[in-house]
Structure formats: structure tokens, C-alpha cells
Amino acid sequence: MxxxxxxxxxxxxxxxxxxxxxxxxxxxxxxxxxxxxxxxxxxxxxxxxxxxxxxxxxxxxxxxxxxxxxxxxxxxxxxxxxxxxxxxxxxxxxxxxxxxxxxxxxxxxxxxxxxxxxxxxxxxxxPAEAREAAPWVFHAKQWVLESPAGIPVKLTGTELQILEPLVSRPGAPVSRTELMRHAGRQDPDETGRGLDLIIFRLRRKVEKACGFALPVVSARGKGYVFAGEVIFRPE
The missing domain is CATH 3.40.50.2300 (Response regulator)
Incomplete structure (x- = not known):
């Protein structure tokens, strides 16, 4: 066909x-x-x-x-x-x-x-049906983000620390300063590309691993937001 x-x-x-x-x-x-x-x-x-x-x-x-x-x-x-x-x-x-x-x-x-x-x-x-049927799942202790289709993506320490404040408050913008501080990094230039590069690479990694676009989007003038449904599991 x-x-x-x-x-x-x-x-x-x-x-x-x-x-x-x-x-x-x-x-x-x-x-x-x-x-x-x-x-x-x-x-x-x-x-x-x-x-x-x-x-x-x-x-x-x-x-x-x-x-x-x-x-x-x-x-x-x-x-x-x-x-x-x-x-x-x-x-x-x-x-x-x-x-x-x-x-x-x-x-x-x-x-x-x-x-x-x-x-x-x-x-x-x-994928569209799976997005509607199931949320993302963030397993903090295992350092894993699970796609709506149940595919696990192993995270690095930096990726884990960047995602944690976003998935703990889905739909709410998190400032660039807070994200970098949570990751234990210094980013003196708030318009710099350090954070942007980390998130760009994470999006590419997640999509390549599971076929889903990671719903972390820029909140203009504020920072970033996790714009999807997600379950946060700290244990």
C-alpha cells in the first residue's frame, strides 16, 4: 500500500x-x-x-x-x-x-x-493517541523519563536536575536562573545558550529514543515550561 x-x-x-x-x-x-x-x-x-x-x-x-x-x-x-x-x-x-x-x-x-x-x-x-491516553512519567530515583508509550529514556545527572523542577510543576514556567541553580551550574548571562543547548540536546535525545517530542517549551521572557501531562515519582 x-x-x-x-x-x-x-x-x-x-x-x-x-x-x-x-x-x-x-x-x-x-x-x-x-x-x-x-x-x-x-x-x-x-x-x-x-x-x-x-x-x-x-x-x-x-x-x-x-x-x-x-x-x-x-x-x-x-x-x-x-x-x-x-x-x-x-x-x-x-x-x-x-x-x-x-x-x-x-x-x-x-x-x-x-x-x-x-x-x-x-x-x-x-503517538498522538498515546499522548492522549497516557502521561509522561518521571522516575527521579531511577534517573528515567518514561514516554507516553512506556519507553524509558535514561537521563544524565544534568538532564535529571533540569527536568525535575519542570515536571514537578507542569504547566508553570520555571525561570532560567532557577533551572541552572537546580543543576548546580553558573549561567551569568541569562540570555546565554548554556541552558538552551542542554534542553535542545535533551529534546533530540528523547525524540530519537522514543519517537515523541519532549513537551518542554520556551516561556518567552520567563524560562521554560513542561507543557504536557506528567506523573512525578520521586521514589
Whole structure:
């Protein structure tokens, strides 16, 4: 069975080029240029994976992704020219499965699509369903973060110390100063990249290990927040 891909890209030349490449690679591709076309195709012939640009005319890609995630378990791969960290964090917080920035090798995109489809169509619930059905679990004594699908991710000491204040107060922003102090580190420049780098690497590690985007997102001007459901187990 072929993988149904809906490509949403407003640049006509790039859209047609990418559509041609993915079709030649054996994927079943439908391409549209805006969110209205996306909504129409989602109703008419729901795809397995949506490849979504963010800079769309009319409704932007992040808003479209949020609508999809609220109503569907479709796989979402963002492919955008937006390289700002905040855009990536916002997309992952919404629940997109992958965030790729242009220029991207089309062959890499094909692999991302195929791997995502395999994960979504595997036995058991999809990642989106698992997010709704089960929380994350933080095992402090074992130094383990357990994904909603029950996959354990072993943490380093620094990762444990950074996550602990976040998971103990889910939904509440924790300041950069408090996070670094809890980790026993000095970060004299509150706008520096020390903490950002730790969290970036932790997100990448968790997603690679269990296939879930870690819901630790930036709270602008405040710090970071764990924006998901989590059970904190100190023992």
C-alpha cells in the first residue's frame, strides 16, 4: 500500500519539484498551495502524512497544524524556511512530528516520511493517541523519563536536575536562573545558550529514543515550561 502524502507549499516551482521527486520515489502525493486546499483535501481524502510549509497565504502553517492536531492523528512534517528556535519549539509544542528547515535534501524528507508512516501504522496506538491516553512519567530515583508509550529514556545527572523542577510543576514556567541553580551550574548571562543547548540536546535525545517530542517549551521572557501531562515519582 502506498503512503498518501499531502504537500502544502505556496512556492509553485518548489512544490512541483518536490511533488515530482516524492512521486518518483513511490509515494502517492497530492500538492496544494494554501491552508484552504489543505482543509479541503483533509476532508476529501485524508492523507497518511502532511508535509507543511509555515509561510502560507491566509491561514499560516502553525495555525493549520494546530487545527489538524486537534482533529486528527495524521503525521505532520513541517518543512519551512523559518529557522528561529521559537518557531521550532512552538511547532513541537503543538504536536508536529518533525520540524525540518529548508534547504532539505528531498531524499532525507522521503526517509522522514517513510519512518513516520511506519511508526504511525505500527501495532498499538499512534503517538498522538498515546499522548492522549497516557502521561509522561518521571522516575527521579531511577534517573528515567518514561514516554507516553512506556519507553524509558535514561537521563544524565544534568538532564535529571533540569527536568525535575519542570515536571514537578507542569504547566508553570520555571525561570532560567532557577533551572541552572537546580543543576548546580553558573549561567551569568541569562540570555546565554548554556541552558538552551542542554534542553535542545535533551529534546533530540528523547525524540530519537522514543519517537515523541519532549513537551518542554520556551516561556518567552520567563524560562521554560513542561507543557504536557506528567506523573512525578520521586521514589
Amino acid at each position: 502506498s503512503i498518501r502524502v499531502l504537500l502544502v507549499e505556496d512556492d509553485r516551482d518548489f512544490r512541483e519539484s518536490l511533488e515530482s521527486f516524492l512521486s518518483d520515489a513511490g509515494l502517492e502525493v497530492c500538492a496544494v498551495g494554501d491552508a484552504a486546499g489543505l482543509a479541503r483535501e483533509m476532508t476529501k481524502a485524508p492523507p497518511d502524512v502532511v508535509v507543511l510549509d509555515l509561510n502560507l497565504p491566509g491561514t499560516d502553517g502553525l495555525s493549520a497544524a494546530l487545527t489538524m492536531r486537534e482533529t486528527s492523528n495524521v503525521g505532520i512534517v513541517v518543512l519551512t524556511g523559518r529557522t528561529e528556535k521559537q518557531d521550532r519549539f512552538q511547532g513541537l509544542a503543538i504536536g508536529v512530528d518533525h520540524y525540518l528547515t529548508k534547504p532539505t535534501d528531498p531524499a532525507e524528507l522521503e526517509l522522514v516520511i517513510r519512518n513516520l508512516h511506519r511508526r504511525l501504522s505500527g501495532a498499538g496506538s499512534t
